[in-house]
Structure formats: C-alpha cells, structure tokens
Amino acid sequence: MRILSVASECVPLVKTGGLADVVGALPGALAPLGHDMRVMIPAYPGILEKLRNRVEIWADPDLFGGPAKAHLGRVADLDVIALDAPHLYRRDGGIYADAGGDYPDNPERFAALCWAAAAIARDGGGDGWTPDILHAHDWQGGLAPAYLHYHGSGGTRSMLTIHNIAFQGITGADRLSALRLPPEAFDKEAAEYWGNLSTLKLGLVKADAITTVSPTYAEELMRPEFGMGLEGVIASRAKDLHGILNGVDEAIWSPEHDDAIAPYSARSLKGKATNRARLIAEFGLGDVPGPLAIVVSRLTWQKGIDLLAEALPDFIAAGGGLAMLGSGDRDLEEAMRRAAHIWPDRVAVRVGYDEPLAHRLIAGGDAVLVPSRFEPCGLTQMYGLRYGTIPVVAATGGLNDTVIGATPASLSAKAATGITFHPVDHIALAGALRRLVALHADRPVWTTMVKRAMKADVGWHGPAARYSEIYGNLTA
Numbered sequence: 192m193r194i195l196s197v198a199s200e201c202v203p204l205v206k207t208g209g210l211a212d213v214v215g216a217l218p219g220a221l222a223p224l225g226h227d228m229r230v231m232i233p234a235y236p237g238i239l240e241k242l243r244n245r246v247e248i249w250a251d252p253d254l255f256g257g258p259a260k261a262h263l264g265r266v267a268d269l270d271v272i273a274l275d276a277p278h279l280y281r282r283d284g285g286i287y288a289d290a291g292g293d294y295p296d297n298p299e300r301f302a303a304l305c306w307a308a309a310a311i312a313r314d315g316g317g318d319g320w321t322p323d324i325l326h327a328h329d330w331q332g333g334l335a336p337a338y339l340h341y342h343g344s345g346g347t348r349s350m351l352t353i354h355n356i357a358f359q360g361i362t363g364a365d366r367l368s369a370l371r372l373p374p375e376a377f378d379k380e381a382a383e384y385w386g387n388l389s390t391l392k393l394g395l396v397k398a399d400a401i402t403t404v405s406p407t408y409a410e411e412l413m414r415p416e417f418g419m420g421l422e423g424v425i426a427s428r429a430k431d432l433h434g435i436l437n438g439v440d441e442a443i444w445s446p447e448h449d450d451a452i453a454p455y456s457a458r459s460l461k462g463k464a465t466n467r468a469r470l471i472a473e474f475g476l477g478d479v480p481g482p483l484a485i486v487v488s489r490l491t492w493q494k495g496i497d498l499l500a501e502a503l504p505d506f507i508a509a510g511g512g513l514a515m516l517g518s519g520d521r522d523l524e525e526a527m528r529r530a531a532h533i534w535p536d537r538v539a540v541r542v543g544y545d546e547p548l549a550h551r552l553i554a555g556g557d558a559v560l561v562p563s564r565f566e567p568c569g570l571t572q573m574y575g576l577r578y579g580t581i582p583v584v585a586a587t588g589g590l591n592d593t594v595i596g597a598t599p600a601s602l603s604a605k606a607a608t609g610i611t612f613h614p615v616d617h618i619a620l621a622g623a624l625r626r627l628v629a630l631h632a633d634r635p636v637w638t639t640m641v642k643r644a645m646k647a648d649v650g651w652h653g654p655a656a657r658y659s660e661i662y663g664n665l666t667a
C-alpha cells in the first residue's frame with residue numbers, strides 16, 4: 192500500500208520531541224509488511240540540501256501567500272517530500288517559534304503543508320505515485336483530512352494520529368477563510384471550539400480513522416482530566432479510535448551497537464558499569480553509593496519535573512544520585528540547577544538538547560525517571576528498558592502499557608521490568624524512589640530485573656502490524 196505521512200518533524204532531518212522519532216521510524220517499520228510510505232514535512236532551512244536524488248514533484252504559485260514547490264528525495268532509508276515555501280518556512284528561529292514566541296502565522300504555515308499534502312494525495316505527486324492513505328500527525332496535520340473531505344479525496348482515505356492532545360492548533364474564528372475552510376467548517380460538529388477554531392478537532396472529526404500512541408491513552412482521552420476539552424469529540428469517534436504503542440528504532444537505540452557508548456548486552460553487562468563510571472565523571476559527580484537516576488526530557492508541567500524537585504531530598508539522603516538533560520520552562524531549569532547547587536556531588540544538570548549525550552545518559556544510568564502527569568506513549572522509558580536502565584514511571588498512558596511495576600506479585604512471577612507509582616504526586620514519587628533504592632541494594636533481584644527489562648519487546652514489529660491492519664481495513 193502507498194501511504195503519505197504528513198508531519199511537522201521527522202528524524203533524522205528535524206526533531207524537537209518524540210513525534211519526530213515516530214514519524215522517522217514508521218516507514219522502515221512498515222516496509223517489511225509491503226507498505227511504501229513517504230514522509231512529507233516543511234523544508235525548513237537546511238532540509239533541501241540533505242535530500243539525495245532530489246526532484247520537484249509539485250508546485251503552486253500561491254500557497255498561502257507565496258510560491259511553493261514540493262521536492263522528493265532520499266535521506267538515510269526514507270523517501271521524503273519537503274515542501275519548500277520560503278515565505279512560510281525560511282525563518283531564523285526554531286521550527287515553531289523564535290525568541291519572541293510562537294510564529295503568529297503557525298496556523299497558515301501548517302495549513303499550507305496540509306493543503307499541499309491533500310493535493311498530492313488527491314492528484315498524485317507528478318511522478319505517478321498516488322497514495323491510498325494520507326496519514327497525518329498531531330494538530331499540524333489536522334487540516335489534511337479536512338481538505339480531503341471538503342475539496343475531494345480522489346478516493347484517498349485518511350488517518351490522524353494523536354501524539355499529544357495538549358497541542359490543539361487553536362486560532363481565531365476570523366482565520367476560517369484564510370485557512371481555506373468553508374463556512375460550514377465553523378460548526379461545533381467540525382472545527383468550532385469555544386468560539387475559536389481547532390485544527391486538531393477538525394482533523395479528529397473528519398479523519399476516517401484516528402489512532403493514538405498507546406491503548407491506555409486512547410481510553411484516558413475520553414475523560415476530562417486527559418482529553419483537555421476534546422474528550423467529547425474523541426468519545427464520539429470511539430469506534431474509529433485505536434491505541435497503538437510506539438516502538439523503539441533499534442537501528443538507533445541498541446546497547447549492543449551504539450557508537451555513543453561502551454557497548455553491552457543482557458549477557459554481558461560489563462560495558463554498562465563502564466558507562467556509569469564515565470557518566471559520573473562527565474557530570475562531575477562524586478561517589479553515588481545508591482542508584483544513579485537519569486532524566487532526558489523536555490522540562491514542562493506534563494513531564495512532572497516539579498514533582499521530582501520535591502521528591503529529591505529523601506532520595507539523595509538514601510544514597511541516590513541524579514544526572515539530567517533537558518530544556519524547556521525556565522522555572523523548572525532553575526529548580527533543577529538549585530538542586531545541583533545544594534548537592535554538587537550527587538546532582539548534575541545539563542540544560543540543552545544533545546542527542547549523543549542522551550545516549551550516554553540512557554546507557555550510564557541505573558534508572559530512568561519519567562514522572563509524567565500524562566504521557567501518550569513515552570519513548571525514554573522504552574529506551575531505558577532496552578538499555579537495562581530501570582524505568583521509574585507514573586502509571587499513566589503509555590508508561591502504564593510498557594513497564595511492569597515491581598510488586599511482590601510481579602517479582603515472584605518474574606515479570607517486573609520497572610517501578611510504577613500512582614497517583615502522580617511527589618509523595619507517590621518519593622515512595623517509588625524509596626523502592627528503587629531498596630531494589631537496587633538487593634543485587635541478585637536487581638540484576639535479574641535489569642536483564643529481564645533488556646529482553647522486553649519494545650520494537651516496531653508489533654505496532655507496525657497493527658498500523659498495517661488498520662490501513663487494510665480503511666482501504667478494504
């Protein structure tokens with residue numbers, strides 16, 4: 192089957208979070224099942240230069256205020272369509288914002304991506320390639336199913352994946368015609384959202400199928416605490432909604448052959464101890480007698496970093512250490528820097544975005560902490576499993592679906608792969624960290640759990656089969 196995947200980011204070209212990992216991994220995961228997926232993203236600065244064998248496949252003299260061309264090319268093993276529209280994507284700042292905040296024309300920037308994707312899905316890309324399915328991601332892709340609905344689909348079916356419902360593409364109702372939507376789209380059964388427009392909502396209403404990135408999150412999304420205002424819309428589409436876990440791209444994340452670390456495996460963990468020692472040295476920590484916990488995360492309310500700051504004193508007093516990499520909210524960066532100042536031998540923080548360092552942390556830690564208030568799937572806990580770095584996670588969303596928490600029952604059944612806690616507050620997190628310290632001290636039990644975690648199935652094989660099944664149902 193031919194599938195056009197439409198998103199705002201994609202590894203290895205451009206990444207701000209987990210969306211990019213998943214968009215970049217899906218084509219390779221689906222190829223063995225006979226699917227031919229192309230990924231369409233904006234041609235942000237530097238993207239076109241990275242495409243091999245580049246050919247122009249589509250053009251529009253006026254795409255939301257300026258000329259645009261779509262180029263097809265190869266990057267690694269991916270077929271990428273990069274939409275070059277300089278008036279929308281050639282900016283000096285980040286891909287969504289600069290120092291002054293979000294770009295005010297973000298709705299038009301991603302509407303343009305959706306418009307071009309829908310046109311290619313409907314009419315083909317000029318090289319004879321016409322997709323059977325347009326698979327859009329998050330609010331940036333939300334208008335693609337809508338354009339197929341309002342302007343003709345040519346038989347192409349649509350699917351929308353929710354990676355994070357916190358971002359809903361909300362903009363003023365006065366932008367309706369600027370976004371090339373017909374008057375009837377301003378309706379509570381369509382894009383209207385408390386007097387505004389939501390591109391995510393419209394996508395959820397108009398897509399032929401909806402997926403999200405874990406079974407638990409699919410259920411959570413129908414509740415007000417998680418649906419963030421869209422719970423009713425989601426519930427009304429329950430029969431078309433599927434929760435499919437993400438996988439780990441094992442070409443990038445495997446401790447047996449990871450260039451960024453001293454390699455190791457479940458059979459020989461010697462390299463893991465080397466990575467721990469190197470990490471402690473790199474972060475300038477002293478002796479850490481208990482577990483060395485690590486965090487690799489965006490620093491936001493979602494990720495529960497404030498809870499960690501509160502739970503930390505007892506963990507440090509019990510012998511634990513923390514090495515952390517992240518960036519985001521200034522207040523959270525500051526809170527973690529303060530902790531590093533109080534316990535310089537035990538806590539160290541790097542503010543920034545650093546891919547190789549993320550690998551060194553995942554390999555060198557004893558445990559990876561993910562105290563998220565909500566987590567659609569989460570990838571770092573799965574990297575943790577793969578690398579024998581025990582996940583300590585809130586029992587929510589995909590964290591709940593990927594980690595088997597250590598309890599007397601799960602330990603005696605030889606099933607535990609991590610530590611889970613609930614409710615998501617600093618008291619429960621502190622309790623989880625106490626359990627971490629105790630388990631880590633029980634060397635035989637700990638080592639068995641580490642090896643078991645490394646064997647957990649976190650690959651793309653199973654999830655890819657589920658996507659394939661849904662694509663099949665859509666086109667049957």
Ligand SMILES: Nc1ncnc2c1ncn2[C@@H]1O[C@H](COP(=O)(O)OP(=O)(O)O[C@H]2O[C@H](CO)[C@@H](O)[C@H](O)[C@H]2O)[C@@H](O)[C@H]1O
Pocket residue numbers: 207208209210212213354355404437487488489516517518543544545546549566567568569570571589
């Ligand atoms: N400072 C830093 N330096 C280097 N690397 C960093 C980094 N901060 C984060 N990363 C990396 O970015 C990715 C984050 O992915 P997550 O899935 O954990 O969360 P995110 O909220 O971005 O994704 C959303 O989409 C994904 C994909 O569906 C869902 O899993 C998730 O639940 C949802 O919130 C990981 O690959 C991580 O290693």
